[in-house]
Amino acid sequence: MNKKARRTAVALVTGVVSIGMLLSGCTPSSSDNASPETISQDDIDKAMTTPTKLTFWTWVPDIENEVKLFEEKYPDIDVTVENVGQGLPHYQKLRSAIEAGEGAPDVAQIEYQYIPSFVLNDSLLDLTAYGADDLSGDYVDWAWNQVSPDTEVWAIPQDVGPMGNLYRNDILSQAGITDPPATWDDYAAAAKTVKDSTGSYISNLGATQAGQMIGFLWQAGVKPFGYDGKETVTIDVNSDEAKKVADYWTNLIQQDLISTDVDFQDQWYQGLASGKYAGWLTAAWGPIFLQGTAEGTSGAWRAAPLPQWNEGDNVSGNWGGSSDAVLASSKNKIAAYELATFINNDEASAMKLATEQFLFPPQVSVLEDPAFVDQESEFYGGQKVNQLFAEISQTVDTDFQWLPYMDYVYSTYEETMGTVIAAKGDIAQALDTWQDQLVTYATDQGFTVK
Amino acid sequence: MSHSPALTAERPAGPPLPKRPTSPAKRTQRRAAYLFLLPFFVVFLSMLVVPLVYAGYLSLFESKLIGGEAFAGLANYARALTDPAFLEGLGRVGLFFIIQVPIMLGLALFFALALDSARAHGSKGIRLLIYMPYAVPAVVATLMWGYLYGPDFGPIAQISRAVGLGTPDFLSPESILGSMMNIVTWEFVGYNMIIMYAALRSIPGELYEAAEIDGAGQFRLAWSVKIPAIRPALMLTLIFSVIGSFQLFAEPSLLNAIAPDAITNSFTPNYYAYNLAFINQELNFAAAIAFLLGIVIAIVSYFVQLGGERSERRERALS
Numbered sequence: 091m092n093k094k095a096r097r098t099a100v101a102l103v104t105g106v107v108s109i110g111m112l113l114s115g116c117t118p119s120s121s122d123n124a125s126p127e128t129i130s131q132d133d134i135d136k137a138m139t140t141p142t143k144l145t146f147w148t149w150v151p152d153i154e155n156e157v158k159l160f161e162e163k164y165p166d167i168d169v170t171v172e173n174v175g176q177g178l179p180h181y182q183k184l185r186s187a188i189e190a191g192e193g194a195p196d197v198a199q200i201e202y203q204y205i206p207s208f209v210l211n212d213s214l215l216d217l218t219a220y221g222a223d224d225l226s227g228d229y230v231d232w233a234w235n236q237v238s239p240d241t242e243v244w245a246i247p248q249d250v251g252p253m254g255n256l257y258r259n260d261i262l263s264q265a266g267i268t269d270p271p272a273t274w275d276d277y278a279a280a281a282k283t284v285k286d287s288t289g290s291y292i293s294n295l296g297a298t299q300a301g302q303m304i305g306f307l308w309q310a311g312v313k314p315f316g317y318d319g320k321e322t323v324t325i326d327v328n329s330d331e332a333k334k335v336a337d338y339w340t341n342l343i344q345q346d347l348i349s350t351d352v353d354f355q356d357q358w359y360q361g362l363a364s365g366k367y368a369g370w371l372t373a374a375w376g377p378i379f380l381q382g383t384a385e386g387t388s389g390a391w392r393a394a395p396l397p398q399w400n401e402g403d404n405v406s407g408n409w410g411g412s413s414d415a416v417l418a419s420s421k422n423k424i425a426a427y428e429l430a431t432f433i434n435n436d437e438a439s440a441m442k443l444a445t446e447q448f449l450f451p452p453q454v455s456v457l458e459d460p461a462f463v464d465q466e467s468e469f470y471g472g473q474k475v476n477q478l479f480a481e482i483s484q485t486v487d488t489d490f491q492w493l494p495y496m497d498y499v500y501s502t503y504e505e506t507m508g509t510v511i512a513a514k515g516d517i518a519q520a521l522d523t524w525q526d527q528l529v530t531y532a533t534d535q536g537f538t539v540k
Numbered sequence: 541m542s543h544s545p546a547l548t549a550e551r552p553a554g555p556p557l558p559k560r561p562t563s564p565a566k567r568t569q570r571r572a573a574y575l576f577l578l579p580f581f582v583v584f585l586s587m588l589v590v591p592l593v594y595a596g597y598l599s600l601f602e603s604k605l606i607g608g609e610a611f612a613g614l615a616n617y618a619r620a621l622t623d624p625a626f627l628e629g630l631g632r633v634g635l636f637f638i639i640q641v642p643i644m645l646g647l648a649l650f651f652a653l654a655l656d657s658a659r660a661h662g663s664k665g666i667r668l669l670i671y672m673p674y675a676v677p678a679v680v681a682t683l684m685w686g687y688l689y690g691p692d693f694g695p696i697a698q699i700s701r702a703v704g705l706g707t708p709d710f711l712s713p714e715s716i717l718g719s720m721m722n723i724v725t726w727e728f729v730g731y732n733m734i735i736m737y738a739a740l741r742s743i744p745g746e747l748y749e750a751a752e753i754d755g756a757g758q759f760r761l762a763w764s765v766k767i768p769a770i771r772p773a774l775m776l777t778l779i780f781s782v783i784g785s786f787q788l789f790a791e792p793s794l795l796n797a798i799a800p801d802a803i804t805n806s807f808t809p810n811y812y813a814y815n816l817a818f819i820n821q822e823l824n825f826a827a828a829i830a831f832l833l834g835i836v837i838a839i840v841s842y843f844v845q846l847g848g849e850r851s852e853r854r855e856r857a858l859s
Contacts, residue, residue, distance in 0.1 A: 185821075210605060210606075211605075297800065355798050356693065497820075508801050
């Protein structure tokens with residue numbers, strides 16, 4: 091190597107090392123996040139008429155249509171929509187970009203359970219100064235609490251997944267069951283009847299589907315997680331109520347009345363289409379999803395609320411859903427906030443999301459709009475499925491929180507709960523193991539565990 | 541021949557010539573050579589050396605979600621060496637190496653010898669058929685096998701049920717490693733075969749003639765002439781297999797989707813490092829694991845090579 095090349099190589103290596111030092115030395119300080127007390131209308135008008143480029147990371151298909159509405163209203167703002175992957179890959183890239191200090195978008199789609207992990211390192215912009223508080227009444231309470239567990243508002247709700255019961259009317263009728271089971275006891279009895287007389291499982295419990303199980307815990311009033319937004323977490327996945335839920339499923343699984351196939355895989359798709367499962371306990375995004383998956387069974391399905399723990403109750407849990415957050419690093423905070431709000435709050439845009447992208451809406455106005463709730467669905471024998479889930483949406487427990495490290499929570503769920511469910515073991519015991527791992531991780535990572 | 545004394549004697553004697561200034565033509569040539577080498581060094585530096593240095597640097601720190609980063613010395617390495625998840629993963633890929641590699645290389649050698657013996661008809665077609673799986677990316681291969689292994693709708697299970705043998709569970713915690721060995725063997729037999737076959741083709745014909753005159757049959761020919769002659773090629777495939785086995789990643793990470801209860805997040809060290817970095821957000825610990833894995837691979841490769849050389853020496857001494 092000649093002298094020059096050697097010098098360049100040395101420069102390269104030292105350059106990278108010093109970048110590394112910079113990275114480790116400066117985590118974004120919270121002072122960058124400080125926003126003015128309030129933003130005046132003048133500020134907004136000025137921001138929205140200044141030519142601006144925004145980047146929006148989302149995996150919602152065809153959301154360009156909603157973005158177009160925004161750009162028509164604000165011709166000076168140019169939005170680039172980028173899909174960097176759904177779920178985990180999306181968050182990994184988002185974290186990398188935040189850590190690197192460049193390349194992060196202005197607005198990003200974030201599922202509710204991941205909001206705390208971005209609040210943790212001050213990556214999200216508190217939207218209260220921009221007037222987000224005024225929007226709280228536009229959304230069902232529990233959905234709003236997901237983006238605003240305290241006084242701050244971290245994101246604008248986009249869609250939610252209140253849970254219900256989709257079932258095969260034909261299979262249940264064949265087993266002599268005319269009404270959907272009202273309580274979990276009824277459900278267990280029905281599971282036996284269905285299995286005995288038709289050979290079908292009444293439903294499948296995805297062995298490693300943390301989202302579904304957490305939804306069941308949510309319905310049962312369990313408060314497994316808590317985070318104060320700073321350094322304290324509460325972890326209680328093995329409470330008595332949680333164990334009641336665990337024992338219920340252990341019992342059904344061990345009697346072979348519920349299958350535990352891994353969901354969202356070939357095996358499971360085929361099971362839904364072929365009648366291996368006579369139902370699916372799923373979220374409000376499930377009905378449309380199922381239509382694409384089990385086309386051949388159109389007309390045979392019905393929707394009902396989740397079975398209840400106590401007769402006469404009417405409560406549900408939530409599985410999935412996401413929001414749009416503004417990153418603290420955005421250079422065009424006002425425009426970014428307006429984009430996040432417009433997409434999810436503008437009447438036309440929100441309606442489009444609900445009826446064209448089939449995202450189940452958290453907005454009260456859409457949930458009450460006849461154009462949405464009065465849709466009759468042929469796949470469900472002409473039932474007004476949207477209306478049913480709109481009603482269920484009012485019954486979700488408002489007070490549910492997440493830990494600021496849900497990637498780890500889900501991954502350890504798979505390791506502890508998932509393996510036990512697949513092996514038809516004692517789920518309640520697995521809850522204890524899971525609890526231990528979550529507490530150990532929290533302590534190792536410097537959190538105070540309450 | 542070049543070692544014959546007669547030739548050495550013809551070399552010009554006397555003191556070494558003083559270094560002459562290089563002619564302009566030579567210099568241009570040299571510059572061109574560097575220019576051609578440049579792309580390699582740029583990629584080598586930016587994609588290998590720099591990330592390596594950075595990973596080594598990272599592995600000396602400890603970062604927490606609360607409290608940030610602090611210098612930790614070798615603490616991450618100490619933790620890794622006592623981490624049962626990491627050690628079990630290493631044991632698993634070790635087992636994988638001991639069982640799968642001999643099968644794979646044995647098959648590859650068998651096919652290479654069979655094709656080389658020219659007894660097989662349509663050897664070109666067969667060669668292509670055996671090689672083809674290697675052209676399928678590991679991701680696609682794993683997805684495909686994942687379907688074939690399926691307990692309800694997979695063809696293997698359906699046939700097995702049809703003939704009354706029940707449903708084999710290829711994706712259970714007990715059998716997943718074997719299923720994975722099968723996928724990797726399927727993928728790489730052809731690749732290794734081609735390397736061996738190419739080496740077989742370059743054996744000089746005189747050796748065969750000599751063996752034939754001595755009355756050697758096909759088996760004797762293969763055992764005493766062909767296999768020793770392609771020893772370097774065999775060594776090469778073996779070293780590649782060491783590296784491949786210990787770095788196993790695509791197969792576990794993809795099979796995890798259909799057999800999540802059978803594949804833990806520390807199933808192989810590489811997969812563990814990935815999960816530590818991107819799920820647990822323990823980048824520093826992941827860097828230490830990656831470094832240790834590299835060291836383990838270097839050590840195993842060294843011993844494999846040493847073993848190969850030793851048996852070669854022994855053989856020479858015998859003959």
